[in-house]
Each structure stands twice: as C-alpha cells, then as structure tokens.
Amino acid sequence: MERQIRYQREANLEWAHQFTKQPGGERLLSCIQCGTCSGACPLSIYMDLTPRQIIALVREGFREDALRSKTIWLCASCYACAVECPQKISITDIMYRLKREAIQSNLYPKRFPIPVLAREFCEMVRRRGRNSEFWVVFRMALRSNPFVLFSMARTGWDLWRTGRLSLRKGRIRRIGELQFIPVASKEVD
C-alpha cells in the first residue's frame, strides 16, 4: 500500500458521525482496533485495505480513502467480522453504507464489475420483480468486460447440459406494488 500523509483538516468528522446513526454502526466509535475483523475476513488478504483499516479511516473521517478502496467491493457480506467483533460493531453494514455512497458519488474504479452487477440486478428486479441469474450476469459482463464471456462459456455449457441455465425472465403479477418502493433515494440511507 502506498503510504500517504493525511492532515487533520482533511478529516470529515461530520461524515464519520453519520455512520453512528446507521443500523449496525452505533458502536463504531468504540472500536479498539484489535483486528479481529481482518482476521475473520476470508477476503482480507486480497484487499488493498483491511477491514480494520477501513474502520479506522471511517471513524477518523477520511471519506475518499474509504470510498475509493477496493476493499468495500471485495466484501462478500458474509458477516464473519460482525459476529466476531468484540465491540459488537456490524462492520458488514458499514461496508454496505460505503458501497452505497461510492455508487452514488461515482467513486468506484471504472469498469469494475461489482457496482455494475449491483445496478443491473436492481434494475431488473425493479422492472420485473424477479432476477434472472443468466441475464444479470450477461449484462454485467457486457458493461464491464465483454471478453469474460468467453471464459464463462464453459461454465454456461455445464449449467445448460445439467438443466440449470434458465433463460426465462420471470415477472411477478402484481408488479404495481413495487412502484411504491423508492428506486434509490437521493441521500445515502
């Protein structure tokens, strides 16, 4: 990791404070930086910043560093950190909030497939009420890196021959009820 100096005046403590009002983040300020979250995380060794470092950045108000990290996108939401944390901080929910804010402020690596997947997924569910694994993955690949479709072909064939690849796009009957669900609010929630 590149070592950089940060100055106190760059810290946005008001931003940090918002996390304590969000479900799961109430006890953010009681983090003791023990690193149990990073130890429990099966993905921390692939991350640019460990979960412990993310928590430290969030709590000190270094917004951009946290939002620009790849860590938040590698988090698979397995909640291992949340159940292990001795201070009962739901690190997973903090990661979720960071993902939402990164998507809203467009602060994610370009062509990075995970935010694209999230958007495609939500778009399909909003329109049809259900999600088709095949079409969501297909559209994600088209929009991030179409070449991966070649490497996915073999898996696709395996699924096809075992009758597990469904091209059907389901749609719920009472789709009208979903219109009362806000698509995405202006503020991060």
Added chain:
Amino acid sequence: MEPPAKYLYYPGCSLKATGIAYEESLLTTLRLLEIPVEELPDWNCCGATAYMSVSQSSATLLALRNLALAHQTGIRDVLTPCSACYLTLRKSQELAAHYPETAKDVEQFLEQAGLPHPDSVRVRHPLEMLYNDVGIRRLRELTVRRLQGVRMASYYGCQAVRPYGEVDDPHEPVRMDEVLQAVGVETVDYPLKTKCCGGSLTGTIHEVGVRLNYILLKEAQRKGAQAVVTICPLCQFNLDAYQREIRKQTGEPIDMPVLYLTQVVGWALGGGFRELGLHRAISGRKLIEQWFTVKKEAETYV
C-alpha cells in the same frame, strides 16, 4: 413448540435456475416426510446483497413485501432454503422491528401497496426445520437406506448461520452434522464450515472467488471427506461449477461431489435419483452415480 401443520415455500431466484436441484430435493424430502407445503404466490426477489448495496430502505421494503404476502395466506412459517434470501428476509424484519425510521417507511409502503403488516410471519430455514420440527429421532426412524463408508464435510456457509438467523450457532454450528449422522452419513471435522465461498465473487473478481473455493474443497479433501454438503444454492454452485478450472490451475485431482443436504436426506428417506436432482451435478458425477444408484439386493439389508 408444536410444528406447524403447513409451510409456505419461498424459493427465491436461484432455486428456479442454477439451484433447481435444491428445490427438487427439498420438495421431495418434504413429500417423503408427509409435510404439506405450498409456494408463496407472486413472491418477488429478496434483493440479496445487491439491493443492500444500492439502498437500504428499498432493500428492506422489497424483502418485506414477501412477508406481507405470506401473512395474507394465513400460513405462518416461510421456508426459505437460500441463505441469501433467508438472511435478507430476517434482516428486513429485524430492521423494521428495531429502527423507528425503517418502521415508518415500512408502514407507509404497506399502506400504499394495500398489504397487511406481517407481524406473525416466521422465516424458517430447512436445516433448522429438519432439526427442530422433524427432529433427529424421527429422521433416524424414517431412514430406509444408508450410504456405507462415505464421509462428508458439512459446509454451512456464511449467511444462514450469521447474525439474523436461528439456524444454528454462528461460531460452531453442528446441526447439519447431526442431521446427516441421523440418516446414517459419517461426517468429518471441517474447520472451514462457516468460511464464506465468496458468493457472487466468482462472477465478478473471478480469480479471488475461485481461490476461495479451492481452499474450501482442498481442506475438505484433507480432512478425509469424499463430498461436501451445502445448504445454499450459491455455495453449491461455486463449489460445484469451478472444479475443472481448479484442476487446470493447480494440477490437483479434485473432482468432488457437492450435494445439498436435502439431496442426502431425501435419498436416505427413499427418494429417487432424478426427483432429488442428483443428475444435475457438474463435478463428481461418477461418485454420485455410484453412491445413489440403488442396488436392489443392497436395499433389503438396511
């Protein structure tokens, strides 16, 4: 508590596609146990992890619509086999119950959509249902066939046993092992049983996702397991579908069946090969055929 007379079944999107064998084996198992079940009418996607990454309140409302529909049917227990659905539905209940702001959004949404408040609905997982409602003793009694000399690793995965559920202990779950043992399967000690498979990472950051699954399979093999048993469609898919790639990358001869708990239990209770979706496996097909093809004379000795 008395087990309910009837269950609702919330499939979620995976059990209609890549996880179809989970649906087939679950419904077969329930039929063999003579447990009535019906599919939740007009269910919608739970939102999974993707919706939560876009909007927390929308994700909560989306999930709760299903529970409101469940409430309308009058059946209280919603059987939710997919771990992601299970966690999402549970989490939405939890958020609505403990956070006044979410509760307000929920009230407003239900009123606009003309849906009832789903107070009494209980989100259940098949593993916990087999353990609590059917019970180990009854499973043992109802077993008609045994897998002789096959050792399996029970893999619980992440979301089913994590903070919002009551499937099992989040640190040291044992119920799947107990269920498997009840139907005559030998289980191995598997330290990675709650380590995440990476979920959708195999589709997004592929190398990392495949690596996680390699570690899970390798460890199961090292512990002497010949198969991995799962309770989640995404775990099953990840562990099953990338073994060829793992063999190519590592040069290691890994070709291991990855089964659903309901396939193993359903078979022990007398279910057929195809009705349990056993023909839908990608890896370890030879072993699966060898284990689960019923030889007439062997069956009479049980």
